[in-house]
Amino acid sequence: MNVRIKFSKYGPAKFIGHLDVVRYFQKAFRRSGLEVAYSAGFNPHPLLYFAAPLGLGETSDAEYMDAELLSDYPLPEIVSRLNAVMAEGFFIRAAAALPQWKPNEKKESIMSLTSCADYMVSVKDMDAEQNGVRKPYSEWLAGLCREMGEFLGEAEIIAQKAAKKGTRPVDLKPMIFAWGNSPEEICASDAGLSHADRYKNGLRLFFRLASGSVDNLKPGLIMETYCKKYGLPYLESALQFHRMETYCDLSLKDMNQEQERAAIDAGERRREFVPLLRVNTLPEGCGDDDRI
């Protein structure tokens, strides 16, 4: 059977890089006794597909992967067997069955389905220094909530994005779908915060951003551009990025990358965001997501 799995990654596990997470899950499936199908050839690898890599140091309550299993299992059993073999910082939240892929049918990869994600950005209780002044980073960013409205209200938000050679200017504006001071303001649910770290200073922001292989915006770039514009120190390690949910945009769903690009540029994107757990999956799911 084919199954989509949603998991959280938090605590010390945020320092495990994406490729090591892939290797970790290959081994976790073997320990769980759930038999994963292997690719053919002399170097067979287990058929696990991940949606969107999470940056080193980031936490998440909405990581997704698809797995091709050799036999059928009840969904609650998949969740409990995997949770029984997880390391600290990994938690399997939910599983949903995918329809059986027909032979030779082109599979819709979970990576290409991904087009949007919600993030919480929290300010850690850490000091930052600029021009000989050292104070809590939350004090440097005290004006954040007010100024962010101003900053994001501009017609364009030009940032320098890392490119193959140096940086290139990009307009962030079309990649920011929503922002706010609470999950509700970006239409997100609190479930996406269950494994998020909390800090005493309480300063945090929420963003709904383009994510995936066509457009991809990391919340760090918004924060960096903001800090630059307002003359504030930018200290990435003093910000905690937490992914709350990952979505597919149904209005772009059946397109390839070029078509998607063209549709976005032509303003045809309708922003019909659906969490990945409910895209292509069969209705009966299992897990914490109340709307499966």
Add this chain to the structure above:
Amino acid sequence: MRKLALPDDILLRIEKPARYIGGEINSVMKDRDRIDIRFCMCFPDVYEVGMSHLGIQILYDMFNRREDTWCERVYSPWMDLDPILRERDIPLFALESQDPVRDFDFLGITLQYEMCYTNILQILDLSHIPLYAAERGENDPIVIGGGPCSYNPEPIADFFDFFYIGEGETVYGQVLDAYLENRKCGGTRADYLARVAEIEGMYVPSFYETAYREDGTIASFVPVHPAAKPVIRKQVEMSLSDTFYPEKPIVPFLRPIQDRVVLEIQRGCIRGCRFCQAGMLYRPIRARDIGFLKERAKKMIENTGQDEITLSSLSSSDYKELPELVYYLIDEFDRQKVNISLPSLRIDAFALDVMSKVQDIRKSSLTFAPEAGSQRMRNVINKGLSEENILRGASDAFRSGWNKVKLYFMLGLPTEREEDIREIAELSDRIAGVYYSLPKEERSGKVQIVTSTSFFVPKPFTPFQWAAMSTEEEFLAKQRIVSARLKELPNARSIRYNWHDADVSVMEGIFARGDRRLSRSIHDAYRAGCVYDAWTDYFKYDVWKEVFRKNGVDPGFYTSRERGVDEIFPWDFIDAGVTKEFLRREYQKGIQEVVTPNCRKACAGCGANVFHGGVCYEERKEDAE
């Protein structure tokens, strides 16, 4: 959830932060308030190297079986973290609890190679533990050394409270019990060391004194403490099928050097190669029961989720039930897509059959370790591999589809002559020739031969412990002879030649047979910035040479000097089973090019029968291979 010792800003600034977070699958967490003994195991090299070591996994499992003990791990911080820890004054911590190492009762350091000695000092220094044992106080951890280099612990003797000589499975229980007993009686650190010295195999260096002759050799080495024994007998686990062996090895998040489950099938070796320290130290050969191995293999795969298992031993082909074990593993694991890797296998029909089942012939290469190019030289070192064996093995392998061969040789062996060196090139060429003599339809493309030479370093407890080691200049001259000869040969284009660095070999030579007078130089080299000497990028030969010069150490005294028959060696106080008389006899036979049969054919009277078991008490067969 555990709180990490390093703050986020540090972890996000360094390479591979997962090296320092612990929490791996099968790592052990305990309640620190319900523990009497906290033991920190250390492999003094970077995490990915240290996590590949079986010995620590065995001891970790063994210690953690005790309810009163919590064993954790620490590895060398990489060079990016080292300066940060110093600058921010963060004491080095254990991975599991993230607590400072200096708060532990014990720090056990495994000594796998000589070039890690400065890393030991880095670990102590970053832990804020005094480097010299004599300077440690009641609150510092007891620092223990163990592993192969503890068979000559003298160069690093000043840094350790005691050494555990031999295999860890036997008396560590007594070592810990004595600690609890001592604490109960309100004993001091010194009282504890006196108790430890009573336990067989434990060597407390501060309880001994060495006197030197005018020529620099040892005049006497004597105990100066009532508890110290004049001779320390190495520890040997005689029942390998009824002892500690992990069912749940730790699975790192990062890819270690050896990313697989390790199944140690036997300890020791029957071959008696005269250069090989492991072959002498781990005598007598002891095999594990096949039933034990099958069961452990299955459990370890189940509990780790690893997709590869490797059989470990000094010479797997000498494990009597190897075919049964290997075919069982293939059967058992094939469907689960678990790979089986078989190092140190003699190339024969069985090996070729097995390898064709478990490897991709087109990608894998065959490995031969003739160690010496000429038959004469192989007789000197007692390497029982004839040229006929090698060429037949290669020919069979080529016909089965292999076309990549790796060859390992040593330069600088005792009695070596120029023609022996040239033979290294010539044998490589003849192997390539075997390939091209096959009919074209039986070949698959070009043959690729990789010939590697290392420089011979004489080691304690080997027949060559008396022998002079070549100098750096001699080594380089020898290596040039191989290079030049290879170029003249018809198949030169099919052969790639690699060689080791001569300067590192010289350093190894100094420490391998060094004495207590070297501690000061190791300390000074560390203070002058030497660390990670085993890593080419960080090895600072010039600094070492300068430190030796300042301390009046003549490296040649330790390396290129032929020792006298009666010389007292720094390691003579250790009884490793094999006797000095046997080793001397073997040295002389070597020089006379006389071969000694393996332990299964005939007993050579090495002395290892004092351990009452293993091959020494098996029936011998004249026709044993």
